[in-house]
Structure formats: structure tokens, C-alpha cells
Amino acid sequence: MGERRSVVFQKGQRIFGQGEPAEALFFIRSGCVRLVIEDAQGDRHIVGFLFAGELLYGGLTTHWATAEAVSTCAIASSPMDATFRLLAEDQAACAAVVCASQRMLSELARQMTRLVNWSATDRVVWLLERLAQHSRGQAANELELLMGRKDLADFLGxxxxxxxRTLAQLEASGELSKLGPRRYRWAPRGRDGRPAATTEAASEPALAIAS
Amino acid sequence: MGERRSVVFQKGQRIFGQGEPAEALFFIRSGCVRLVIEDAQGDRHIVGFLFAGELLYGGLTTHWATAEAVSTCAIASSPMDATFRLLAEDQAACAAVVCASQRMLSELARQMTRLVNWSATDRVVWLLERLAQHSRGQAANELELLMGRKDLADFLGxxxxxxxRTLAQLEASGELSKLGPRRYRWAPRGRDGRPAATTEAASEPALAIAS
DNA sequence: CGGCGGATTGATAAGATTCAAATGGCGTGG
DNA sequence: CCACGCCATTTGAATCTTATCAATCCGCCG
Incomplete structure (x- = not known):
């Protein structure tokens, strides 16, 4: 998908908004983006965080979520009609998109299970585990906590x-240690059961169709 | 999609299981089905309930959830390869499936928001509202509670x-009244905010591609 | 009619939220 | 370069909700 120009968004800026018509697909070159749902009663929920290399969108006709920059980020876009043209021409791509959607659905379902059934500590550990995976390749077990506490809270419910409090507790137990302003070291202590098993097959980006 | 023979499943029977290869799409002719996710730690979560007229599946290659009959139900199936053939031939159908997947994703995201952020009462009311909608056409504001308390609990977290206790409380307040063994009357008392707004555009079945 | 499993009810306790205050970091302006 | 002020974060204490455990009740089926 030919993403051409790349636009820079500053921390907090909105990339697209819930309810607006979807006019493009976005591709994150660098930085971190949050996908936010806000319901009629005004409470905010973050569906997910997206990072460099991932495809960003919230629906193909109308955005069902708002996308905001968590940190400064560079984002490329590809107009929606081009996407539809591609889908119409290339059956394989179309099938790939369908399967990818199913995979997202499956992941979201699992995410829901965790947020609904797990304790605060387990949820936080699960998130740290996830974030640590993203930093793999740089330094093992290091992670960058780009988002504020409110963002983490709205993601975890x-x-x-x-x-x-939970983070403090993890630091006290030595599983988490602060390295810099936003950098932490995550040492997955013998947490059998709950997390760890989480890691299974979650290695692929949320939507890796961008071929 | 030519669903041919229709098979009957008894209450509690498994239609397909999480992790198994997906060999067919299913179509519910009558009855109610639950989509269940079970994680490594053994706790069960119900992703959704599906009713007559809805398409039933949990992934196109591998099932990411288990489907079980909540009540006795008749279910037709259409082999997966036929589906893929259809998708390969008919671009419009393919695009429709992609959009439908997005819609499901969006609905699931909303569902997650509610289950994660709302109080027990609000969750129960929301579910009742949803179930009442399914019974529309029969008698207004009447609903059939086919599933047991454990199922409701696992769906609501x-x-x-x-x-x-919550149901008892709603009965006491007069919003809910028992009509028969599993039949209730739901009178949406002046519950502004929380529910009601929920109802918005949720009228379409979870997956209405079956054309 | 007896028994079995799901549903209800009650008492208790754990967990998370809330409100309020103190602390800290960061950017701004002097 | 330092001082100030703002905002996010942390910490504390009280409260509320929901889970848990245990006992009883009820309906349903044999």
C-alpha cells in the first residue's frame, strides 16, 4: 500500500476521531498511538496502544474509535479508496484482510477476558509483559512507559x-525497577499461571496486512 | 451460502471447540448458542450469545472460541472451502465480509468498555436490554432467559x-417481573444515561453477511 | 416421593475506588 | 542559572462494591 508523505503528530494530538468518516488507513512510522472509545456517558476507555510498524485504523467506513498520539509520532497514510481498489482486485489480499480481522477479533476477545476477570495486579503485570515485548530487540527486559497513569488506567479499567499503587508494589518486590525518566527494567519473577502464558502467540502486530 | 442439512444440538452440547481447525461456518436456525473462551488458568468467559438467524463461527482457520448450545438448537453448516471459494470469486461479498468484521470488532470493543467500567447493576440492565431486543416481534418488553445464572455471570464478568442478587433487586423495584419459568417482563424504568443510549445502532445481528 | 443441581440468601472479608493532601518533576519566565 | 508554579503522580485513610464461603431453598427429573 503506497504510503507517501509522512505527517508528524505531537503528543496528545488527534489523528482521527470516533464517528468521523474513514478516509485513509494509517501506518505508524514511529511513536505510540492510543485507540480511544468514549461512550455517551463520558467515560473513556482505551482499546489498545499501537506502535511503530503497525497499521492504524478504526473501521473502514466510519471510525469507531478515536486515535491520539501518546508520544510524538510520524504517521503515513494511504487513502481509503486505494485500499478498496486493492481489495477488489486482489482476492488473496482480501482473504488476508478477512483473516487478519478475525485474528484481531480473537485477540480483543482475549483482552476482554483478562480485563474483566483478572485482579489489578495481574492486569498491570500483563500490560508490562506486553510492553516489554515491544522493546525486545533493544535491550532485553527493558521497557519504555510512554503513556501516563491515566492512560494505563483507562486501558486496564x-x-x-x-x-x-500496583506499580509501586512491583518495584518494592523487585520485579520492576526504574532506570530513567520513563524507562524501566522488567524482571518477570516466578509468576506462574497468570501472565507468562499470556505471551503465547501474541507476537504478531495487531494488523500485519500492510504487505 | 448453501446451508444444506440442519443438525440438532441438545442443551449443553458442543458445536465446535477452541483450538480446533475451522471446517465450516454455521447458521443458527433456532435456539441459543454461547461463544466461550477458556484461558490457560481455567477461567471461563462468555464472549457472546447468538440466536436464531445469526451466523456462528469463531475464526476462519482455527476456532478461537468454543460454541455450546444454551438451549436445544437446530444448526445448519456450510463447509469452509465453499466460503473461501465464494470470497475469491465475489469481490463485493469479500468487501462485505471485511466491513462486517470491522463492525463486529467495533461492537466487541464497546462491549468490553461496558463490562470493564460499569457497575454490576448497569451490566445486568444492559444485558436485559439486549435480550429484550431479541424478543421484539413477539411481545414487547418480554424476554426469555434461556441461560443459567452461571452463564450470565461469565458473560458479565x-x-x-x-x-x-441484582436480578432480585430489579424485581423488587418493579423493573423486572417474572411471567413464567424463564419468561420475564422488562419495563425499562427511567434509567437515563447508562442503558437506553446503549441501544443505538446495535440492531443488526453480529454478523449479517449470510446473503 | 426422594434426590440432585441450580438458585437464592446471609454474613464476612478482600479488593478497588474515592476523596483529600502531599510530593515530585518539568517547563516557563525572571 | 535559578526560582516559581503548574500538573501529574504518589500516598494515606475511609468507604463501597463485589467476591467468597456456607447454608438453605426451590424446581425438576427420575
């Missing part, structure tokens, strides 16, 4: 205070 | 006792 917890109060910001609870996230803060 | 609550303990069965909590579901029971």
Missing part, C-alpha cells in the same frame, strides 16, 4: 491511583 | 450470586 482501573483508577489511576490503583495503577500507581 | 460477575459472580453468579451477584447476578442473582
Amino acid at each position: 482501573l483508577a489511576p491511583e490503583t495503577v500507581s | 460477575l459472580a453468579p450470586e451477584t447476578v442473582s
